[in-house]
Amino acid sequence: MADLAGGGPDMAMMGGPSNSDDNNKEVFDMDAFRYNFRKMDKIRSFMGIVAGCVAGVLGLTGLSGLVEIKR
Secondary structure: OOOOOOOOOOHHOOOOOOOOOHHHHHOOOOOHHHHHHHHHHHHHHHHHHHHHHHHHHHHHHHHHHHOOOOO
């Protein structure tokens, strides 16, 4: 079975990396992580605003407003 992580004996036979230093690479890029975290933060903020507007339009106030919608 081929080594899916790379750097195994099958990769060495195919001309791929066989150096043990290649196996110690970071799994993710910190710049991409920061970018994605900022995007998620903006989406969370936007969804909070939208949820608040919808709750206001529906007249949901307090815990009783969550349980029972006024008709």
